[in-house]
Amino acid sequence: MSTPAPGPAARTPLLVRAARGEDVERTPVWFMRQAGRSLPEYKVARGSTAMLEACRTPELVAEITLQPVRRYGVDAAVLYSDIVVPLHAAGVDVDIVPGTGPVMGAPVRTAADVDALAALPPADLGFLAEAVRLTRAELGDVPLLGFAGAPFTLASYLVEGGPSRDHAATKAMMHADPGLFAALLSAVADITARFLRVQVDAGAAAVQLFDSWAGALSRRDYDRHVAPHSARVLAQVTDVPRIHFGTGTQDLLPSLARAGADVVGVDAHLGLDEALDRLEAAGTPRAVQGNLDPALLLAPWPVVAEHATAVLHAGLRAPGHVFNLGHGVIPATDPDQLARLVDLVQGFDRAAGAAAAGAAGAAGALPR
């Protein structure tokens, strides 16, 4: 069996190498929700275009996706989209209501509802492929991250009919009719996997699966009722590094890893060192992404710098570390704080940090 010769190392994006656990000269950085509401140029570009329409307009998607790369010099672009875009493209009656979030025309509750969802013909995702191509053409060496919402999170919107704090109807369906729930997640997995696959085929260098609401579940329920469907999605894109993320997942990190992640996204509920401990203890060591609390960006810069530096030091012993926030950028964030943060991360001397850790011996001597 012949192995194709790898290209020159410099051509493989830093973020991809970090995600694969290869040696890197510095820690790559990008931010969840880096494109969008916190940027004044976004408001100008978007104007009065409705969110879902904006997501279906390739030129606008490319412009908005590129904005944070231009402004911050982050190490990856992430496609401007929304987790309900594949549902909308498939014909589901959904709108994104400003100030509320995704709202369904009718909730999905019955077997007939699920059957109707499963019977939808494959969506025309030409707009998505075109958006990826347009963006890639402008990005140069900066990699583009594709993304999609995970089956449970999308199912929660479908079953609840909109955003929910308690996901009560969704959990009730999960326990009352596990077969129906599995059929629903399976249908959603097909839709969202195709959404990811199109992005990779068009040139996305890595992907992130967002399971925003997975943290609402116990580990037992997640492993039994949800993980198999997320695993099926992630199995469709094994040719690129896969980042798997959710909030409130401090007990789910090994489960996220086992579902097929190359990189486990960590939110701010745990120190990154604790997250690494948990992944190792569970026999699922992985590269990690995270995990500065986005709330900290509302604090003065020295506070941000102190905590970000601690995250960078904690990441040194990870199999790979992609710096990010623990959740999306908060709309009220001052873009200048993010610019300084990118400079700090990109200027962090990993070799010196590792040497200091070696000299200090005990981890307690390092900032945490």
Added chain:
Amino acid sequence: MSTPAPGPAARTPLLVRAARGEDVERTPVWFMRQAGRSLPEYKVARGSTAMLEACRTPELVAEITLQPVRRYGVDAAVLYSDIVVPLHAAGVDVDIVPGTGPVMGAPVRTAADVDALAALPPADLGFLAEAVRLTRAELGDVPLLGFAGAPFTLASYLVEGGPSRDHAATKAMMHADPGLFAALLSAVADITARFLRVQVDAGAAAVQLFDSWAGALSRRDYDRHVAPHSARVLAQVTDVPRIHFGTGTQDLLPSLARAGADVVGVDAHLGLDEALDRLEAAGTPRAVQGNLDPALLLAPWPVVAEHATAVLHAGLRAPGHVFNLGHGVIPATDPDQLARLVDLVQGFDRAAGAAAAGAAGAAGALPR
């Protein structure tokens, strides 16, 4: 030193004995938010009275507090109130907006704001003492639980100006100015501790401290910035059993215990068996309360029964177990489901369950 002779065991309420880890003939049960929106008789009693006005009207508080005791025969009443009532009574400009929650006239952000809060004279809580007395007079042997919001949760409402998903301004203050944050939590702790103390002095048999949002914090931040203030509140009511609860606290259970709890409230993120494991492993074994996922009550009765039975079995090895939901009753809950659940819990044969566990040996042989 002379020890007062204990009264006859039958006179100490079941819930108090379970909370103290004493032997009980059956598992006591009550539900967070058992009084209120899920009950039709509540809507009749409350009518068009505004929430905060209702909470200040002793006769109405007593009536609403008694309703679930009459309907379900639960083993405790919990005072109908709201965690912002002590702030309102102290003169803070707060309202409870239907469909939104507590909304402040102005957020608390500066040292001057915190000083003004700390300088408020003690509130007149005569309405509260009267409500407790009126309720107690009707309750007979059923104990009344007092409650209050914990300092962090109340501080989040004050700093954010209302309900918040990310608690960003609160966390930013915590990290940017820990001294100011401590002063804020200290002022809130004084207000809320007094609210609890008045309830106990008027006859509450136990109390619950609700730290609804504590789960938004990492364990390190909770322990450093929040726990000391909750501990100060709980230290004011050591003469009755203290239940300490928050949601999303799977990593905080030992911290909740150390803050001074006799009973640790457990939400549905963990199996009750896992929660007990964590408390034991941390050297903080405690009686526990919980933890049926309230979403399950929207499922058909056999599903509720199966999961509730598993919770009851898991609770047998606890130092003490008070059955409850993992969070408050969801407004859409059918009261008949709760009635059946009370019957199931009160009919559960602890001795037979324990014998079965002994015979089965491995825990895996029991429903989980």
